[in-house]
Amino acid sequence: MKAASLFLFIFGLFLFVNPANARQNATINGNITDASSGEFLIGANVLVTGTNRGASTNTSGFYVLSNLAPGSYRIRFSYLGYQDLFKEVELEGGQSLRLDVELLPTGFELEELVITSEREREERRNIGVSTISQELITQVPAVLQADVFRSVQLLPGVKAA
Numbered sequence: 001m002k003a004a005s006l007f008l009f010i011f012g013l014f015l016f017v018n019p020a021n022a023r024q025n026a027t028i029n030g031n032i033t034d035a036s037s038g039e040f041l042i043g044a045n046v047l048v049t050g051t052n053r054g055a056s057t058n059t060s061g062f063y064v065l066s067n068l069a070p071g072s073y074r075i076r077f078s079y080l081g082y083q084d085l086f087k088e089v090e091l092e093g094g095q096s097l098r099l100d101v102e103l104l105p106t107g108f109e110l111e112e113l114v115i116t117s118e119r120e121r122e123e124r125r126n127i128g129v130s131t132i133s134q135e136l137i138t139q140v141p142a143v144l145q146a147d148v149f150r151s152v153q154l155l156p157g158v159k160a161a
Contacts, residue, residue, distance in 0.1 A: 026091035028065040028099055032057050032077060035102035044079040044103070049086075070095075077101045081108075 032044040040061025047054040048065065051073075055063045065075075070093045077085045082103040089097060137151045153160050 024070075024094035025067045026070055026093065026095040026097065028068065028075065028089065028091070028097045029063060030099040030101060031061045032063065032079070032101050032103060033061060034082075035104045041079050041082070041103065044077065044082075047076045047078070049074045049076050075099070077103060079103055081105060 032041045032046070033039060034041060040059075041057060042059055042061060044057045044061070044063070045054060046056070046063045046065060048068070053065060053068070055065050057063045068091055070091050073089050073091065075087045075089060077087070083106050085101060085103055087099065087101070089099065091097060132148075132151055132155070136154075137148060140147065140151045140154065152158055
């Protein structure tokens with residue numbers, strides 16, 4: 001009788017306390033949106049700091065971090081042009097945590113940038129002027145001696161009359 005009651009006690013303990021739950025991994029998922037407009041941020045990054053685990057949001061702004069061992073984690077949410085956000089989470093075995101995040105946009109102000117080109121200035125001053133090198137004149141086939149007029153006719157826009 002004692003053996004049967006001991007067996008029922010141990011069997012009942014296994015029904016209420018499932019040792020598989022302690023070994024199950026946890027999952028974190030959610031959406032990342034713009035705090036000012038509420039739009040989903042496509043390609044935002046989610047990183048579990050101190051590990052090599054991370055994810056990116058899909059076209060719906062949704063991310064999933066799966067197979068996380070139970071414990072405490074610091075999650076970093078980042079997106080180009082937005083302030084990084086850190087969240088501390090405590091995960092239990094088999095838990096699926098929904099963590100929606102709103103990121104605040106940051107503005108970048110740069111000083112004035114002026115790009116100029118010396119070549120454009122030269123071309124503007126010398127409109128209609130072409131320079132022919134002596135090498136070009138000597139390379140053009142000639143009967144007895146190099147012909148300047150034939151060399152000029154080879155330039156674009158020059159037509160013999």
